[in-house]
Amino acid sequence: MAVLVGREAPNFSATAVFGDDFKEIHLSDYRGKYVLLFFYPLDFTFVCPTELHAFQARMEEFKHRDVEVLACSVDSQFSHQAWLKTPKSEGGIEGISYGIISDLGGNIAREFDVLNPDNVAYRGLFLIDQEGIVRHQLVNDTPLGRNVEEAVRMVDALQHYEKYGENCPADWNSGQKGLKANKESVAKYLSEKH
Numbered sequence: 373m374a375v376l377v378g379r380e381a382p383n384f385s386a387t388a389v390f391g392d393d394f395k396e397i398h399l400s401d402y403r404g405k406y407v408l409l410f411f412y413p414l415d416f417t418f419v420c421p422t423e424l425h426a427f428q429a430r431m432e433e434f435k436h437r438d439v440e441v442l443a444c445s446v447d448s449q450f451s452h453q454a455w456l457k458t459p460k461s462e463g464g465i466e467g468i469s470y471g472i473i474s475d476l477g478g479n480i481a482r483e484f485d486v487l488n489p490d491n492v493a494y495r496g497l498f499l500i501d502q503e504g505i506v507r508h509q510l511v512n513d514t515p516l517g518r519n520v521e522e523a524v525r526m527v528d529a530l531q532h533y534e535k536y537g538e539n540c541p542a543d544w545n546s547g548q549k550g551l552k553a554n555k556e557s558v559a560k561y562l563s564e565k566h
Contacts, residue, residue: 374485376506381409381498382483388442388471389452397442397471400504406439406530407500408523411475411486411493415447415455416463419517423495424465424472426520431469437527444473444480446492486511499526501534541565 376382381399388397399407410427412420427434427441434441445452452472458464473480481487486496495518499508508526512518529540538550541561551557 375509376484376498377509379506380504381407381500381506382480383504384480384483386444386473386475386480387449388473389449389456390471391456391469392453394449394453395471397473399500402440402500403504404502406437406502406527407442407498408434408439408527409442409444409484409498409500410518410523411444411481411484411496413492413495413514414445415451416458418463419495419515420445421455421460421463421465423517423520424468425460426518427470427523428468430520430524433524434527437524437531439527441470442473443468443470444475444493446475446478446481446487448476449474488514497523499523499530501530 383399385396385398388395412423414420424443452474455465456468457466459466475481478487478491481493484496484498486494488494494514495512497510497518498506501507507530525545528546529544532538532540532550536550539553540550551561
């Protein structure tokens with residue numbers, strides 16, 4: 373499994389579904405914004421719709437932080453569109469507003485090194501900064517759903533670091549103090565916190 377953190381995210385061109393519309397996108401189109409790109413195994417499955425709806429429930433928070441959310445699976449854009457037209461009460465993802473990328477053939481998942489032996493994606497999540505650099509990655513096996521609150525927290529941590537130059541310690545949350553990269557700062561933090 374490749375670690376992409378600190379490296380430029382692999383660029384790609386693909387068809388994404390935004391509601392009823394198909395749109396050709398390039399990852400490089402999003403330079404200047406933060407991107408949260410997450411992979412999921414397949415449309416019309418079980419854990420996947422819970423995740424897609426969980427990301428949708430936090431969309432205002434992501435927008436407030438200037439983050440573009442994009443989902444990706446190895447299904448066709450037509451499958452994505454059909455799933456988008458399926459109500460929640462039937463296991464669908466009706467109401468999802470962010471783009472869902474078609475990765476038919478798995479090339480994007482392969483580039484991000486999340487394509488599993490069954491040719492579907494693991495639950496990979498990549499936080500990409502405004503310069504196109506991967507700053508955080510998380511990969512779960514297919515039965516293990518992600519915590520979207522943690523994705524929001526990681527965006528906050530990255531933006532805190534960029535704004536204040538402070539590292540974010542364990543269990544850090546927005547509004548809390550960070551650490552300077554020196555022994556004194558760590559000692560002070562530990563003595564106050566623990």
